[in-house]
Amino acid sequence: MASIKIPTPLRQYTGGQAEVTISGRTVGEGLHDLVRQYPALGPHIYEDGVRRGFVNVFLGSEDIRFLQDEDTPLAPDSKLRIVPAIAGG
Amino acid sequence: MTATGEQLDQTQVQLSHDEIRRYSRHLILPEIGLEGQKRLKAASVLLIGAGGLGSPLGVYLAAAGVGRIGLVDYDVVDESNLQRQIIHGTKDVGRPKLDSAADRIADINPFIQIDKYHEPLNSENALSILGDYDVIIDGTDNFPTRYLVNDACVILGKPNVYGSIFRFEGQVSVFYAKEGPCYRCLFPAPPPPGLVPSCADGGVLGVLPGTIGTLQATEAIKLITGAGEPLIGRLLLYDAAAMTFDTITLRKNPACPVCGPQPTITALIDYEEFCGVPAHDHSTYQEGGALVRAITVEEVKARLDAGDGLLILDVREPVEWQISTIEGTLRIPKAEVVNHLEQLPRDCDIVVCCKTGVRSADVIRQLQGQGYARLYNMAGGINAWARRIDPSLPVY
Numbered sequence: 001m002a003s004i005k006i007p008t009p010l011r012q013y014t015g016g017q018a019e020v021t022i023s024g025r026t027v028g029e030g031l032h033d034l035v036r037q038y039p040a041l042g043p044h045i046y047e048d049g050v051r052r053g054f055v056n057v058f059l060g061s062e063d064i065r066f067l068q069d070e071d072t073p074l075a076p077d078s079k080l081r082i083v084p085a086i087a088g089g
Numbered sequence: 090m091t092a093t094g095e096q097l098d099q100t101q102v103q104l105s106h107d108e109i110r111r112y113s114r115h116l117i118l119p120e121i122g123l124e125g126q127k128r129l130k131a132a133s134v135l136l137i138g139a140g141g142l143g144s145p146l147g148v149y150l151a152a153a154g155v156g157r158i159g160l161v162d163y164d165v166v167d168e169s170n171l172q173r174q175i176i177h178g179t180k181d182v183g184r185p186k187l188d189s190a191a192d193r194i195a196d197i198n199p200f201i202q203i204d205k206y207h208e209p210l211n212s213e214n215a216l217s218i219l220g221d222y223d224v225i226i227d228g229t230d231n232f233p234t235r236y237l238v239n240d241a242c243v244i245l246g247k248p249n250v251y252g253s254i255f256r257f258e259g260q261v262s263v264f265y266a267k268e269g270p271c272y273r274c275l276f277p278a279p280p281p282p283g284l285v286p287s288c289a290d291g292g293v294l295g296v297l298p299g300t301i302g303t304l305q306a307t308e309a310i311k312l313i314t315g316a317g318e319p320l321i322g323r324l325l326l327y328d329a330a331a332m333t334f335d336t337i338t339l340r341k342n343p344a345c346p347v348c349g350p351q352p353t354i355t356a357l358i359d360y361e362e363f364c365g366v367p368a369h370d371h372s373t374y375q376e377g378g379a380l381v382r383a384i385t386v387e388e389v390k391a392r393l394d395a396g397d398g399l400l401i402l403d404v405r406e407p408v409e410w411q412i413s414t415i416e417g418t419l420r421i422p423k424a425e426v427v428n429h430l431e432q433l434p435r436d437c438d439i440v441v442c443c444k445t446g447v448r449s450a451d452v453i454r455q456l457q458g459q460g461y462a463r464l465y466n467m468a469g470g471i472n473a474w475a476r477r478i479d480p481s482l483p484v485y
């Protein structure tokens with residue numbers, strides 16, 4: 001199964017889970033499966049069905065915006081991650 | 090490739106015998122050598138923030154022999170800083186951070202110059218302050234200043250050695266628009282106010298800024314000397330809990346509003362307005378939208394004593410309830426409040442409190458969106474209660 005790493009600021013919506021197993025043929029399907037499992041995450045990832053500007057999704061080391069975005073195919077061993085904006089110093 | 094090293098004119102500087110003794114471990118390092126050490130001496134670096142990241146940065150850049158170090162910070166040393174801000178000591182509590190940091194730096198290396206800017210960085214002063222330095226290092230603690238530093242660096246053509254931290258998580262990159270992406274290429278829009286708490290509200294592992302600030306210092310020295318491969322176009326992600334370092338690839342966003350081919354931002358803007366949050370606690374910025382009514386801890390105490398039907402909702406995290414609580418409060422962590430509306434009556438006044446009043450204001454805005462009207466934000470949070478009503482409680 002593919003998996004997605006959840007950054008610290010969003011773990012409050014995944015019951016503290018740092019990594020979640022997701023299913024889907026594409027990145028978009030995987031993200032929707034994530035939201036299906038943790039509905040409270042939904043509004044933090046999508047707004048009116050559009051992925052929010054501060055949500056950066058990477059497949060391996062590549063930004064999906066420079067691949068095929070949410071149409072990028074997901075393999076069974078794919079590792080996704082959400083890269084958060086954090087500002088502490 | 091070197092970002093600034095070759096531009097620095099090191100032919101004008103010489104190292105004294107004392108300096109040669111001091112820097113001998115650099116001088117025998119082939120990647121640095123005499124030429125690299127002269128470049129360091131000829132270089133100027135601006136540290137924005139003399140806090141968690143600024144502490145190791147100031148210490149190591151001074152020790153390494155960077156000739157001129159500028160420090161920007163308006164704050165004073167607080168006891169709660171000492172868990173991570175190792176440039177300051179217990180004796181410095183109450184002193185301006187700039188003075189404390191400058192004393193420490195001067196003790197480490199008397200051969201360098203220190204410039205102090207005792208003011209918050211803003212759109213009026215940023216270009217003139219940053220313009221005087223070769224390398225800019227972003228060690229600030231808030232989103233408005235991070236966008237400000239990025240845009241100013243892009244406009245001035247300077248490299249921005251970026252680092253940020255939250256809880257157990259850290260990020261490092263070098264944003265240098267001449268040679269790669271900028272901060273806005275990765276984060277075109279800031280997160281909504283309230284999603285990412287500050288370290289004051291969310292906590293931070295004390296040693297984390299040591300790790301991240303030291304990595305930033307490494308990148309600054311590489312940029313100046315030309316040694317190694319700088320972290321341009323890559324973002325280093327550090328997870329101290331899992332103890333993993335991952336590097337991901339960053340690309341220039343062709344639609345970037347500041348470093349793209351058709352920029353729409355060509356001068357500094359109002360960054361507090363852009364991010365919807367104040368940049369620092371001296372700010373006069375007020376968020377637009379529905380009004381959040383404040384109530385003082387004295388008023389809360391008087392109404393409780395009078396037997397007034399008042400509900401106090403404490404939205405801090407369970408670990409914080411172990412530090413201090415007010416008796417008889419309803420306790421629901423901020424992220425859980427919307428799932429427990431059945432516990433919140435609509436026909437009585439609700440006072441929402443947290444540590445200092447920031448998270449409680451977010452909760453009030455959420456509840457206003459659910460149709461609640463009788464809401465008050467406890468000004469200063471439970472720390473104000475501990476200071477002014479119940480001194481048996483600790484301030485944290």
Ligand SMILES: [Zn+2]
Nearest residue numbers: 271274345348
């Ligand atoms: Zn850019």
